[in-house]
Amino acid sequence: TQLLEQSPQFLSIQEGENLTVYCNSSSVFSSLQWYRQEPGEGPVLLVTVVTGGEVKKLKRLTFQFGDARKDSSLHITAAQPGDTGLYLCAGAVGRDDKIIFGKGTRLHILP
Amino acid sequence: DAGITQSPRHKVTETGTPVTLRCHQTENHRYMYWYRQDPGHGLRLIHYSYGVKDTDKGEVSDGYSVSRSKTEDFLLTLESATSSQTSVYFCAISSAGGSYNEQFFGPGTRLTVL
Numbered sequence: 313t314q315l316l317e318q319s320p321q322f323l324s325i326q327e328g329e330n331l332t333v334y335c336n337s338s339s340v341f342s343s344l345q346w347y348r349q350e351p352g353e354g355p356v357l358l359v360t361v362v363t364g365g366e367v368k369k370l371k372r373l374t375f376q377f378g379d380a381r382k383d384s385s386l387h388i389t390a391a392q393p394g395d396t397g398l399y400l401c402a403g404a405v406g407r408d409d410k411i412i413f414g415k416g417t418r419l420h421i422l423p
Numbered sequence: 424d425a426g427i428t429q430s431p432r433h434k435v436t437e438t439g440t441p442v443t444l445r446c447h448q449t450e451n452h453r454y455m456y457w458y459r460q461d462p463g464h465g466l467r468l469i470h471y472s473y474g475v476k477d478t479d480k481g482e483v484s485d486g487y488s489v490s491r492s493k494t495e496d497f498l499l500t501l502e503s504a505t506s507s508q509t510s511v512y513f514c515a516i517s518s519a520g521g522s523y524n525e526q527f528f529g530p531g532t533r534l535t536v537l
Contacts, residue, residue, distance in 0.1 A: 345525065354513050354528030355466070400466065402526075411526065413458075415465035 315339075316403055316414035324420040328390055333417040335401035336383040342404045344377055344384045349398040349416070391421045426450050427529040429514050435535045442501040444532050446514030448494075454517045455497040456526065457481075457489060459510040466513065472497055504536045 317336045325331055335344070343362045347355035359368050361377035361384065368375045372395075374387040388395055402413045426449030436442050446455060456471040458481075468481030470489040478489050486508060490498045501508055511533050515526040 352531070354515070354531055357525050357527070360525055402466075410468070412468075413466040415463065 316401055316412060318399075318401055318414035318417050320417060321415070322418045322420075324422060325391060326422050327392055330387065330389050331391055331419070332385055332387045333399055333419070334383065334385050335403075335414055337403060338382065339403070339405055340381050342381075344381070344404070345402045345411075346375055346384070346386055347400040347402060349400060350396075355398075355400055388419075391419075393421045393423050395419060396421050427514060427516055427527060429512075429529040429532050431532060432530065433533045435537065436504055437537050438505055439503050442504050442534065442536075444499045444512055444514075444534070446497045446499070446529060448497075448516045450516060450518075450527075451494060452516040452518045452527075453494075454519070455491065456515040456517075457487070457497065457499045458513045458515065459483065459508075460513060460531075461510050469499065469512075504534075506536050508534065509536045510534060 319334050343360055345360045346358045348358055349355040359370055359375045361375055364379045364381045366377045372389045376385050384401055398416045398418050400413055400416045402411050404411055428447045430445045454473055457469040458466045459469055460466050467483045469483055469487050470478055470481055472478045472491040475491055475494055488500045511531050513531050514529040517526045
């Protein structure tokens with residue numbers, strides 16, 4: 313069974329601080345995605361990374377795909393209350409590129 | 424926002440009753456998915472469809488069936504609901520099934536089975 317482990321499960325920090333959350337697996341993924349989900353809503357795609365070592369930036373969010381395409385990180389600079397939410401990573405794996413999701417990191421930014 | 428709607432948005436039912444959830448899209452995307460989201464388990468794939476009348480099982484398909492008679496509609500049926508099927512159900516769509524399998528999610532249906 314391919315698993316995506318996300319850490320930490322929960323993170324509560326003050327506005328303005330930096331943070332990094334992680335997504336790890338023993339499997340190699342053809343692509344990896346990060347989603348953010350707010351209460352009462354469906355997940356919304358933030359980014360897709362495809363190439364090992366790839367780095368993508370989305371304003372204050374930096375996403376990196378590991379060189380071996382088994383892990384990824386999301387770094388947020390100067391966190392703001394609007395960053396609060398559940399962050400999910402999802403990897404495409406196997407011949408038919410099925411997507412599997414991690415359990416998520418619940419992030420709470422305190423004003 | 425991708426045009427995906429789910430109905431109903433909330434439902435309470437009793438054990439043993441049949442339940443059908445509907446997902447409707449206006450994007451003409453080929454792929455449609457049903458997930459359930461539970462605390463401690465994250466999002467888990469129930470069934471998916473890669474075209475009209477073409478469906479396949481996901482990792483938690485037992486107790487669920489699906490149908491897709493039109494591109495825009497994907498139905499999830501619980502033939503005889505059980506309390507373990509209490510969950511939030513999300514439909515998702517995508518235009519491709521390859522490495523750029525970017526999914527757009529509906530707003531979810533909260534199902535409670537008493």
